[in-house]
Amino acid sequence: MTDNVPATPEEKIFDLVIRGRRIMTTAGVRAREVGVLNGSITAIVPLGTNLSGGVELDLADDETLLPGLVDSHVHVNEPGRTEWEGFASATKAAAAGGVTTIIDMPLNSVPPTVTVDALRQKRAVAADQVFVDVGFWGGAIPGNIADLRGLHDEGVFGFKCFLLHSGVDEFPHxxxxEMEADMAELSSFDSIMIVHAEDSRSxxxxxxxxxxxxxxxxxxxxxxxxxxxxxxVIERARWTGSRAHILHLSSSDALPMIATAKRDGVRLTVETCPHYLTLLSEEIPNGATAFKCCPPIxxxxNRELLWQGLIDGTIDCIVSDHSPSTLDLKDLENGDFGVAWGGVSSLQLGLSLIWTEARQRGIPLEKVVEWMSKRPAELARLTRKGQLALGYDADFAVFAADDSFIVDVEKLHHKNPISPYDRKPLTGVVRRTYLRGEPVSVEHPRGQLIRRGAS
Structure with missing residues (x-):
């Protein structure tokens, strides 16, 4: 594999030039210079070429330039439950963690994103307050099969459904x-069904x-x-020919049948999340409802088998499932797991969480970035995101892989200061984040709302 290097790099002024000994190209980490023009990567050349730019940045020796991460599983909750999280706070947190693109889930906002009108309401609220790029999933619920094509045409990246109560009454399972009927509809225009897969009867x-x-x-x-x-999900996808995606896999027992389905040609992808890869049920204190999520840690x-599933390709990607709530909904006073809201807030911490575990296992940073950037971008069919390559958006994270820090939940951008990772030591610090060649500033929201097929 070779770098994306123009055959004859022209002498010209770029908007931004970044130089460093550790640039994560599609050919691996290399000493390179990256030229950015009009928000896109337009040159990747050997270090020492001396590209000229309006702004020039020389990376420190301990810094690696990564493609911005893509998080395809984020609950922003605005409008309707903005006290849980909002577009401004969520996208600031994303940028601080090196995430330059998020795709918002169709719940727990009110209204949920199950009609074109609801999608337009959400976009109107988000439009002027996003600090990274934001796309949207649609929702599949009983009775809205006629809305699916309209939402697809309006640019949602696919459709989410639940196979049991979602936790909010306005998004029924x-x-x-019914899922099979919706899958058949989605297959007619090659969309994807993403599924919260837990069986209500069990x-x-x-x-x-x-x-x-x-x-x-x-x-x-x-x-x-x-x-x-x-x-x-596997059998209904097999019968309909639809693309299907398993959300937040926590049961390692399912890995063999997933692997078999993939070998059989079922159009199936699978994600897991940092909390399933870093936390252990044996270490969760009683009453510690910050750790509650569904499916559970x-x-x-089980954790070790999930890591193996990533390594062997049975699991495709790692995303946050950032599912925040207000402090009172976590029932901190009583610590009752039957009452507390189920969800983990980790949007800002994902890269550091996974890198901390991965490096201890001898897994290279390139693989971590593939799981957290390239693969989620491929899931959503984002053709300009997820890689540091020619023609891609100039979305970058400057990452100090050997730096360490202790999580202080009060200093995170998440709207509500609760996380199971509070006081946890982590390795790897995002020092700067760039969106289309511009440094992300917490004062000036420059993110864009993106649509399927447009990025």
């Missing part, structure tokens, strides 16, 4: 037969989660509930 028969015992909550969301639901042995 689909039965498997959970109805599991122990209840009430009380402050984490072990009780874990038993209330058994692996079997995921496994049954994932099997349904599982055992150490």
């Amino acid at each position: 689909l039965e498997a037969d 959970i109805d028969r599991a122990p209840t989660a009430e009380g402050d015992q984490y072990s009780r909550f874990l038993a209330s969301r058994p692996r079997g509930a995921e496994n049954v639901a994932i099997a349904e 599982r055992e150490a042995s």
Whole structure:
């Protein structure tokens, strides 16, 4: 594989030139100069070429220039539940963590993004306050099959459904037969169904989660509930020919059938999240509802198998599933896992969380960035995001891989100061973030609202 180097680099003035010994190109980390013009990467040449730019940046020896990360699983919640999170706070947090593109989930905003009108309302609210680029998923709920094509034509990147209660009444779940009917509709215009795959019947028969015992909550969301639901998604995708994506995989038991489905040609992709790759159920204190998410954080042995699933390609990507809420909804006073909202806030911390674990396992930074940038961009079919390559948007993160810090939840940009990672030591610091060649400033929102097929 070779660098994306023009055959005859022209002598010209770029808007921005970045030089460094550690530039993460598609050929690996190399000593390069990157030229940016009109927001796009237009030159990648050997260090020492001396490109000329209106702004020139020489990276420190301990800094690596990465493509901006793409997080395809973020709950922003605005409008309607803006006290949980909002576009300004979420996108500031994203930029601070090296994430330059997010795709917003169709819930927990009010209204949910299940009609074209609701999508337009969300875009109108977001338009002037985003610090990184923002796209949108549509929602598939009972009765809105006629809305799916309109939402697709308006630029949503695909459609999310639940196979059990979503946690909010305004976004009801689909039965498997309803999901199959929607998949058949989506296949007619080659969209994708992304699925919260837990089986409601399995959970109805599991122990209840009430009380402050984490072990009780874990038993209330058994692996079997995921496994049954994932099997349904696989077979319905097989029958309809639709693209399907499994959200936030936590059950390692499902990996063999996922691998088999992929070998069979089922159009299936799978994600997991930092909390399943870094946290352990054995270490979660009773009453610590900051750790509650659905599906739940599982055992150490399960975590190791998820890492193996990433390494062997069964799992495609890592995204945050940033699912914040207000402090009172986490029931911090009582620590009742049956009452607390289920969701982990980690949008700002994802790269550092995964790099901290990956380097201990001998996994190179290039692989981490592939899982957190290239692969999510491919999932959403973003053709100008996810790689540091010619013609791509000049979205960058300047990353100091050997720096370390201790998480202080009060200093994060997330609107509500709660995280299971508070006081956790992490390795890897994002020092600067660039969006289309411009440094991201927390005073001036320069992000754009992006549409399917346009970026």
